[in-house]
Amino acid sequence: MGLPSYHAMAAMAVTVVMFIAFARGRMSVEIVSLLTIAVIAVGLYFFPLEGSGPTDGLALAFAGFGHYALITICALMIMGRGLVVTGALEPAARLMERLFKINLQLGLLVSLLIAFTLSMFVNNTPVLVLLMPIFVALAARGAMPASKTLIPLNAASLLGGVATTIGTSTNILVVSIAVDLGMPEMDVFHFTPIVLIAAAVALPYVWLVMPRMLGDNRVVKTGHMRRFDARLRVNENSILNGRELHEVQARLPDGIEFHDVPLGLIRPQQRLRMSGTHEAIEEAARILRGDAAPSWVLDRIKRRSIETSADIVVVEMTVTADSRLIGRTLPSSGIADLYGVAVIGTHRPERLVGPKDEYSSGGDVRITEGDVLLAMGLPEDLQKFAQSDSLLILEGMRELPRRSRAVVAAAIMGGAVLFASLGFVPIAISALAGAILMFLTGCVKFDRVGRALSAQVIVLVAASIAVGRIILDSGAADWLGQALALGLQYLTPAAVLAAIMLFVTLLTNFASNAAAATIATPIAFSIAHTLGLPPEPLVLAVLFGCNLCYATPIAYQTNMLIMAEGSYEFGDYVRTGVPLVLLMVATLSLALVVTYGL
Structure with a gap:
């Protein structure tokens, strides 16, 4: 066996240097990715591959930006954004939140088992796309941070995908190549018991x-959250109607407080004074089915939102010394009539709170300079209100979920997942169709696409595709396979299985699992005949190795899909993924030896 070609050596060197740069973390992922693409492009321009020209090298280096895998990931991000902005996942998030409130570890275990089971029969990419926004929402509600749950959730879905021949497209590819080489076809659950044994060992880890090895990457807000005073209007449909407040108190969010609660049963048209953060007030109003502002102005805002296709937003504004609102109460201010804006809460800074606040005869607090109003309406109306009444906008506008389109967004996502999982169309096509439908139905606005996409993920995917192509086209992968075959003849069957699995795992974590399957399956088949071993366990070692893509973010599309949401760094994947890879290789190799009597 001779030395690899210069192109193959250069390809391996670029891969190793990129890995080291990612692992050290001194430069951002985007810079390392772009430098990798630049090195490949410039190198192949001046030193083209055999049989190709300089421009072919440029096409190879930049092909990742138009690759179907990148387009698929972007489409999935857009669909995930549609689920979030419409509030389609709120019911599932609330259900999971109850489970996490009972016990965080129990909630995580149930979630991992759900991801594992679903991925046995459905491609793990749509499974993770469905679950990821739920866990991001749970983190915002005070459950475990997304950075501690998304990598374990991704790992559980990848474990489940290994268990059946239809779990991933790579499994189907390996099985089909093995059939072409003369092996009998495997049924859906042919190797499921072997994987379940390994999963029983890996899932506890x-x-x-895993969560203990991951940091809390949430952005911590400094200072105290503002608490607003609000008046909850009880209507006919409210669950408070005909009941006492203490009967529903346990269902309310943490931090919500009621003041001057009337004795006896609560009746429609009553106004209950409550205080809490913006999120707590909004959640309490939803649970109690009451209104934090007059119902007529809320209906007017919703109607205008539908007519103009504008989003309803909430913003915090402070009252300046020039405002006409000073000395007035909210009912006497005429804000709703003049601007079509609903003030759902007021906050008075502690420095302005005197021994006795000024109250009107109706019990409403008079507005003073420095008060903060929590106002809801359309952006144009809120801007007009702020300019006309001398208010200073303190916080950027926060969009409220477009709940009227929640069912549509859920149906689009469900349809995309169903068509892809049943094999009617590839996941790339169903994801693209779903993203287009999200735009056409207004679930995602064209001018908000940038919020759904991550530049870091985009350049990382493009760089990983370029590296995978150069490793394959330069002959580096073939040379590594030949070197592996020469050394295996001196090992025991168990060590042969482990070595093949480790080789394929290394390949799939830096190239692509499809490339690893294409290269390694014939090599494993040839090694089996050379060493006098049955080919099936060696082919299964390839299949399993192709799915052990936990150690780098570039190994699989779902690894990159969670990177932005979990605020992960390259080292997070290495630190948590390498032990899982070693654990799975050892367990699966032992299970294959026992199952096939090697």
Whole structure:
């Protein structure tokens, strides 16, 4: 066996240097990715591959930006954004939140088992796309941070995908190549018992150890959250109607407080004074089915939103010394009549709170300079209100979920997942169709696409595709396979299986699992005949190795899909993924030896 070609050596060197740069973390992922693409492009321009020209090298280096895998990931991000902005996942998030409130570890375990089971029969990419926004929402509600749950959730879905021949497209590819080489076809659950044994060992690590190895990457807000005073209007449909407040108190969010609660049963048209953060007030109003502002102005805002296709937003504004609102109460201010804006809460800074606040005869607090109003309406109306009444906008506008389109967004996502999982169309096509429908139905606005996409993920995917192509086209992968075959003849069957699995795992974590399957399956088949071993366990070692893509973010599209949401760094994947890879290789190799009597 001779030395690899210069192109193959250069390809391996670029891969190793890129890995080291990612692992050290001194430069951002985007810079390392773009430098990798630049090195490949410039190198192949001046030193083209055999049989190709300089421009072919440029096409190879930049092909990742138009690759179907990148387009698929972007489409999935857009669909995930549609689920979030419409509030389609709120019911599922609330259900999971109850489970996490009972016990965080129990909630995580149930979630991992759901991801594992679903991925046995459905491609794990749509499974993760469905679950990821729920866990991001749960983190915002005070459950475990997304950075501690998304990598374990991704690992559980990848474990489930290994268990059946239809779990991933790579499994189907390996099985089809093996059939072409003369092996009998495997049924859906042919190797499921072997994977279940390994999963029984790996899932406790994923459940109990992985989250402890990951940091809390949430952005911590400094200072105290503002607490607003609000008046909850009880209407006919409210669950408070005909009941006492203490009967529903346990269902309310943390931090919500009621003041001057009337004795006896609560009746429609009553106004209950409550205080809490913006999120707590909004959640309490939803649970109690009451209104934090007059119902007529809320109906007017919703109607205008539908007519103009504008989003309803909430913004915090402070009252300046020139405002006409000073000395007035909210009912006497005429804000709703003049601007079509609803003020759902007021906050008075502690420095302005005197021994006795000024109240009107109706019990409403008079507005003073420095008060903060929590106002809801359309952006144009809120801007007009702020300019006309001398208010200073303190916080950027926060869009309220477009709940009227929640069912549509859920149906689009469900349809995309169903068509892809049943094999009617590839996941790339169903994801693109779903993203287009999200735009056409207004679930995602064209001018908000940038919020759904991550530049870091885009350049990382493009760089990983370029590296995978150069490793394959330069002959580096073939040379590594030949070197592996020469050394295996001196090992025991168990060590042969482990070595093949480790080789394929290394390949799939830096190239692509499809490339690893294409290269390694014939090599494993040839090694089996050379060493006098049955080919099936060696082919299964390839299949399993192709799916052990936990150690780098570039190994699989779902790894990159969670990177932005979890605020992960390259080292997070290495630190948590390498032990899982070693655990799975050892367990699966042992299970294959026992199952096939090697």
